[in-house]
Amino acid sequence: MQNIIIKTRKLSKKYNEFYAIKDFxxxxxxxxxxxxxxxxxxxxxxxxxxxxxxxxxxxxxxEIFNKTGKEILEARKRIGFMIEAxxxxxxxxxxxxLEYFRIQKGIPExx
Numbered sequence: 001m002q003n004i005i006i007k008t009r010k011l012s013k014k015y016n017e018f019y020a021i022k023d024f025x026x027x028x029x030x031x032x033x034x035x036x037x038x039x040x041x042x043x044x045x046x047x048x049x050x051x052x053x054x055x056x057x058x059x060x061x062x063e064i065f066n067k068t069g070k071e072i073l074e075a076r077k078r079i080g081f082m083i084e085a086x087x088x089x090x091x092x093x094x095x096x097x098l099e100y101f102r103i104q105k106g107i108p109e110x111x
Contacts (some may be wrong), residue, residue, distance in 0.1 A: 002029035006051065006064065011060035013046050020046040024060070045083055052081040077105065 006028040006067060013021045021043040028034055036044050049055045050062065053076055060070065066076040082088075088097045 002031060004028070004063070005030055005032075007063040009061040011047070011062060011072070012058050013043075013050060014058040016089065021050070021057070041064075048081055048083050052076065052078065052083065054083070077107075078095075 004027055006026065008024055008026045011021055011024045011026075012019060020041075024043070024047065026047075035049065038044050050057050051064065053073070062072070064072050064075040065078060089100065092100065094111070
């Protein structure tokens with residue numbers, strides 16, 4: 001059985017009367033690769049901002065590494081986000097960029 005890394009159930013984010021995300025259920029298992037595709041305004045960035053803790057959902061449930069509530073804060077340290085404005089160093093390789101950001105986040109060794 002694969003571990004579930006990210007799971008949402010009926011996740012919604014509402015701004016006044018507008019839903020940026022409505023009843024979004026999603027599951028990503030360890031080892032899976034997934035792309036989120038949609039038009040501008042479809043809710044992709046809102047979903048990732050909710051996962052990263054930059055904004056909070058209006059309703060629904062979210063789990064990261066099987067953690068919820070206050071425990072999700074610690075789980076978020078295991079994942080990285082670059083939403084809307086990539087910040088990679090162009091003269092670094094992908095591995096060098098990841099190593100740099102690992103050190104910046106204070107992660108003591110490669111996982």
